[in-house]
Amino acid sequence: MGHASHPVETEAPESNFPLMRTVAMIPMLALLIFFGAEVARNLHYPVLSTVIFLPIFGAIAIILMKRGHETLVRWSALLVSITTFLLSLPLYTNFNKGTAAMQFVERSSWIRTWSIEYFIGVDGISVLFVLLSALLTILCVTVSWTSITERTKEFYAALLLLEGLMIGVFCSLDLFLFYMFWEAMLIPMYLLIGIWGGPNRIYAAIKFFLFTLVGSVLMLVGIIVLYLHTDRSFDMLRMMSSHYPYDLQIILFWAFFAAFAVKVPMFPVHTWLPDAHTEAPTAGSVILAGILIKMGAYGFLRFSMPMLPEASKALAPAMMVLSVIGIIYGAVICLGQTDLKRLIAYSSVSHMGFVTLGIFALNTQGVQGGILQMINHGIVTGGLFLLIGIVYERTHTRRIADYGGAASVFPVYSALFMVFTLAAIGLPGTNGFIGEFLILLGGFTASKTLGVLAATGVIIGAAYMLWLYQNIFFVNTNPALLGHGYRDVGMREMLTLLPLVVLVFWIGVYPNTFLSFMDVSVQGLLERVNSAGQANVAAQIIEVVK
């Protein structure tokens, strides 16, 4: 954080990384989080509204600042994002893990004529995403500290606005409110990609916008139909306990599928993702990979499964097949990539395939693994995009061929990259292992064939990630990397990555901290889905697949 005034590339060959200062910062940060959590848990305030609207108002305040006060803008954004994170901590400390009911509920009337409410709350499925969003936003602010020099004010405003809207998506318990957040989110994301992105950013931005919009509007039709079939109520809890006719459920499932599958992205509609991820600025890629694409899978868990249980059950095999296609297809495409960011982007297709596979396995291991893998993917891919952003800021190239032997130029950096690479592969001891293991366990239970096919994705995953690591950091040292006096990671960058490294090992070694949040909620969800009738079709299809 102290590197605000440093030029991007210092002339002096300063390969030493400020270890002592960083180490000294860690206890300070730990203390800050500890005391922040202590203060926050004893304060009485509407937690969810605060974490939704604090960033939004922060964004408005930043946009109203005078042009040219770059430092003020950066520090305000950092302050807002850290405060938001600290204020979200009661969700961790005060969360009751023993109930599947919604917690931290706030409810008041909003648009009376249409019986729309401002109704928010979290349960074990959504609470972790709120925390993850708040955490990743801080990292996005710090990683953009020196790389965003143009329109700083608008950038940080868009980022904070995005944070508030994303958290809103995860907290909404009113379908109309949810849709508002869901669509409004497109605006800042579109601007982030389109204004601060790479050379092909305009195409990527508009592709992202239109793909997601087409999916979303079809969901809107589904939402309205659902609303009219629930006695004109957008109350999601009521929808989750209602019963809709089977044929209607199937149609609604596809309507919601249109929106969620594009977001995830599932196999046939994934083409926006490589472009958007590749062209977005680092912070945009991190948010996209870390949070935004989770919303699709979250949507399946929050809407499709509890509201349309019979349809979910009947169509689960189809979803699983699509997931496995995504896993293998994404992984195979990765093998042929020449662009660093594009490779990670396609690996997201593969990893998100695991997530949806787990979710539609419709058993405890699968769903828990799916949710955990979403968090993991947010951490790991978020970390990888941060790392790519850090090196891109120095070398200004994303071509894998432009690297080689980087381990000797960026030793600390290469060690960090190793951590996230191994986590992406799913090495035991890292978080990736736990997630993939649970998903494969669930997948095998549901269908042996699909489980085996999915497992091949893990192998290809190891192949392309290790190939990538080898080509960037080992083999022959690329002369282009020498002689520029590239700096290794600085303290700000180290501190940006540190929380993610901690989480990689924390989840890898003791996943129960996080799994315990979702236990009861997942049980409740699965009971709802599996007790639904009309499962014959599903059983038949699974039988055939077996």
Place this chain on the structure above:
Amino acid sequence: MNIPYPDLTPVIPEIIMATVASLLLLAELVASNKRALGYIGIVVAAIAIYLLPACKGEAFGGMFINDTFSVYFKTICLISLILTILISLKYIQVEHADFGEYYSLLLFSTTGMMLMASARDFIIVFLGIELMSLSLYILCGIKKHDPRSTEAAMKYFLLGAFSSALLLYGISMVYGLTTSTDIYRIADYLRQTPPTLPLMLSMTLIIVAFSFKISAVPFHMWAPDVYEGAPTSITAFMSTAPKAAAFAVLGRIFFTAFQAFEPYWTTILIVISILTMAVGTVMAIVQTNIKRMLAYSSIAHAGYILIAIAVGGNEAMNAMKVYLLIYTFMNLGAFGIVILLDKGENISDYNGLSKSHPYAAALMLVFMFSLAGIPPTAGFIGKFYIFMAAINAGYTWLVAIAVIFSAISAYFYLRIIMNMYMKPLGETVGITPSLGLAAALFISAVMIFVIGLAPSVVLF
């Protein structure tokens, strides 16, 4: 014979408007500052809005009715008038078109629309349409020195006259068959008759005439040319208020006079609606002139509103009202930005606008997202309401088509945003700000967010 003195209370707003419009014509001869006439127009329109709800009732033996339905539409027209005057004050000076008649004609035109919204008799409908249209023909050509303006006026006049003739023909056929021009008496008559060919023909003629007025496909050809050539302030006015008035008439005559024939005209209107959305959306994508693009965009929007008419019912009528109100704010706002720029007709003129004029670009961003129907702007609320009404009436498939077009339409609105924010700055375009224009833009933008976040304010 003792003829009772008629109760004129329901007509008071129209009387005031027409009187002031006439006085403005006279005042123009003596006024040195033409702007003052504009201010008078704003004040009168505000007074009319204030008086409208208090003047409910019927007049002239039921030919004229001022009910909740018409009050809402008249308010929309008057709001559009106020905003148009605000954006015109400076603009017509710059364009050397600051004739006093300008404001007078705007007021006359609005009076015509108010008559239309209140008409319960085909004669009043026709009177209103002619008053509105004749004033607009002149306003289109008010830039006398500009051949494009004259051409627009000529085109608009010829096609407008043609559609008026069709309307008159339709009305006279209905009169011949039902012996009445009163909408309720026609409705009574039609309930007892089978749909005969001449009746269907006359109804179709009336649909065609109004399709011209709302620029629905396939009677939309005039709109892009006229919108492009007319002074921008008049384009802004033409794309909002007359449409609202025409939709008010459509709503009233089809749900009263022709209610018995609902299955027949529903089919026709649905076909027209789909065609209108399709042509408006697709053609807007390829435009390079922003006024033409907004013309096609307004055609597409007419398609969405037609869904409400086709679907019918109270909820759909409410949705239509709300949509038109919202549409007025966002469309006038967008045209306001076009007026603000000294050279803002080409879409490429907007390249890098966010660098040279960040506030103008930010406002345009709001208007564009609203036109595209993205929450939390009002445009989303309008679309949501219409879609909800249509789905409730069982037209889910129609809504599915509409949302796809709505998503496609986002492309050309985003293109403006893309040019403003993502393309490098070309030559800096100058702007001519003025207090009136700023006020109009501010009101529009604020209303877009207010309606978007708290739609209760416009739902009745």
